[in-house]
Amino acid sequence: NAGVTQTPKFRILKIGQSMTLQCTQDMNHNYMYWYRQDPGMGLKLIYYSVGAGITDKGEVPNGYNVSRSTTEDFPLRLELAAPSQTSVYFCASSPPGTGYEQYFGPGTRLTVT
Amino acid sequence: DQQVKQNSPSLSVQEGRISILNCDYTNSMFDYFLWYKKYPAEGPTFLISISSIKDKNEDGRFTVFLNKSAKHLSLHIVPSQPGDSAVYFCAAPGGSQGNLIFGKGTKLSVKP
Secondary structure (H helix, E strand, O other): OOOEEEEOOEEEEOOOOOEEEEEEEOOOOOEEEEEEEOOOOOEEEEEEEEEOOEEEEOOOOOOEEEOOOOOOEOOEEEOOOOHHHOEEEEEEEEOOOOOOOOEEOOOEEEEEO | OOOEEOOOOEEEEEOOOOEEEEEEEOOOOOOEEEEEEEOOOOOOEEEEEEEOOOOEEEEOOEEEEEEOOOOEEEEEEOOOOHHHOEEEEEEEEOOOOOOEEEOOOEEEEEEO
C-alpha cells in the first residue's frame, strides 16, 4: 500500500495562474480531506468528501474547488492563484465510522509570487 | 478563536530525559484527542490517542494524560530519543465534517 500520495511536491505559481493538486489513496477510504498549513499554524480544513460524488466546504474554502469522481482520487483546484494561497497543502483520508485517525499524504509546498 | 491550544512553540530536552508536551482545549464537547508527529517535508503521522472516558493511555514510550476538569492533556515521552525530534500536533475531531481541529504544534528537539 502506498497510502496517500500527493503530486507535485513543490510548485511555484504566478499570481492569477491555475493549477490542480493531485491526491490519491489506495486504502479504499470513504472520507478524504484537504488541509492547508501556514507557517507556525495548525492545519485548517479547506474541503472534504464523504464519498465519491459528495464534497463540501470546510473552514477556508475560498479560492479552491474540488471534485470526487472516484473513491481513490480527490484533486484540489486553484483557479486564480493569490499570494495568500502560499502554503503547504495536505491531503488526508480516513475510513468511515471513525473519522478520527486520518492518514496524511506528504504534502505539496506551493508558493504564489 | 482557537479551540485547541499548544502554547509552547518549542521544547528542548536532553536524550534519555522525559519530554512533556502540553495541550489545552476550550470545547467541553470534545470527547477524543489525538497526537500527531510531523517530520520536515512529510505529512503528519498518527502517534497516540485518548478517549474522554479515560485519563491515561500508554503506548511504549508514549503516554497521554487527560484532565477533563482542566481541559488539558499532555504527551509524555520517556525516554526521549534524538529520533523523536519533530513537530507534535494535538488535535480533536471537533468539526461537523469529521475533520480534525489542530493546535499550532510544538517543535521538540532532543539533544544527544
